[in-house]
Amino acid sequence: MFKIRTYNAISSKGLDRFPRDQYEIASEFSAPDAYILRSHKLHGEPVPESVVAVARAGAGTNNIPVDDYTAKGIVVFNTPGANANAVKELILAGLLLGSRDIYGGMNYVQGLTDMDDATEMGKLLEAQKKHFAGGEIVGKTLGIVGLGAIGSLVANMAVELGMRVIGYDPAISVEAAWQLSSRVERMENLQTLLGRSDFITLHVPAIEATRHLINAETLAGMKPSAKILNFAREEIVDTAALLTALDAGQLGGYITDFPRPELLGRKDVITMPHIGASTAEAEENCAVMAADQLMDFLSNGNIRNSVNYPKTVMERNGGTRITFSNNNVPKVLGSVLAVLAESNLNVLDMVNKSRGDVAYNIVDVEGEVSNAVRSAIAAVDGVTHVRVI
Known part of the structure; x- marks a missing residue:
């Protein structure tokens, strides 16, 4: 059962995407698997070792210490395009506000609180409207x-x-x-x-x-x-x-x-306030997109729309799935494959992607993966995080 900790008010349309037989959703968890949030600032907050992903229901990630999370092997997602409209x-x-003095005209009208004659108001506005032309x-x-x-x-x-x-x-x-x-x-x-x-x-x-x-x-x-x-x-x-x-x-x-x-x-x-994405539709779209990306990562290891990890997607091919991130340097992947070979684990399919200093891998193997194998992969020089799904 995956535990998702929420910050801010996340649209129910997004939270309802999580199957309740596989995911627990709450605003308080001592050891969550992932966060989903909007504008809550995570800078300076301790992050539990259990957290493997953070999904921001929005495009900007200034409120998330991305570099710090990258070093900890935490994937940070955003939702580009969900609030675009x-x-x-x-x-x-x-x-329109910049081309015509709509704002000035509205303020002028709202300031006529001492006028109680509609006819006189009409005459005044007719005379004054030239001041708000654009x-x-x-x-x-x-x-x-x-x-x-x-x-x-x-x-x-x-x-x-x-x-x-x-x-x-x-x-x-x-x-x-x-x-x-x-x-x-x-x-x-x-x-x-x-x-x-x-x-x-x-x-x-x-x-x-x-x-x-x-x-x-x-x-x-x-x-x-x-x-x-x-x-x-x-x-x-x-x-x-x-x-x-x-x-x-x-x-x-x-x-x-x-x-x-x-x-x-x-x-x-x-x-004006920072209201670019402040519509019910945008909040719903962002929440749905963030939830879907989190589920695909937690359940399948797939990464879409991450700001710190490469896009890495692979269909399930049976067997057991191993995902691991590592420093983008030579020999790491070969060393991990050697661990699998020594453990008689046949590779069914795999994908390896990199982004700057970070590499991410999805490997489907035939059979069960023991804790000993997982630990051996984690011990490979350069590996920063390992999951067995």
Whole structure:
């Protein structure tokens, strides 16, 4: 019986995926096999030795000490694309809010609390509406930085809305490229995209390479009227440089769901809570995807959508399944196979994958695997974690 510890409120649609005759679900376990969570921060929390996997019901994993967990042999999953439509729709709202002063107009109307004559209010609003005029997004150029699950949806949506769409993503996958409309123009470098865009929307992960991707240098190459939408991660934009550009009239505006105190009270900044994935549908999709990935790993050793382990999938071929992770160095796999041979365990099928410094293996063998064999595999130099399923 596998034990799954939950953090946060996980959608019941996801938790109901776990068969109760094989899985126990609770918010408190002293020795769980896995965690499933949303935004709960695990940094600094002790992790039981029993934990072999963590599933984040969402795309970002900033709340998980991934490097530490990798060293402990813990597989960290996320759910890329499960909340993509929810974020895409909020980007559309951001584009409209950024092109027309909808927010300012609404605030003005809400401030007319001392007026009790509808006719007089109508006359006043008719006279004042010119102060909230804006432009249309049709014909404008949208620059998309990052063409993954969310970026590609935003690109296709903007094309259908009549925008010119240009994109930059040096690491675009073949799968993502197939999903893009043929009308999306691919830029060869970031600065070219920034210089041609009326709106720029960011869809890259928060990693060292993308920290302050939008900075004083990149801001200097943008149109003075351009507006940036950041619904990805706060760290991608250098806030100090952004404010300097706004104050100098080098940038038209900033729309984000990562508020900071210094961004408040400005007419050229629109902020909201981090609500990109805050829809019932997105939460359900993320929970279902996280649950399915956890079950496939715990029951079969298969890995899909891990942020620290390679994608490794193999159909069950009978016998007993052994999975093990190891440092990605020579001779480890050969040493493990030698242990199996010495134990007269015939290999039915196997797969070996690597990702950076980490290698992961699934091996189906004929017959039972004793604790002694498991211990012998764990003792091989370079092996970091072993499971017998």
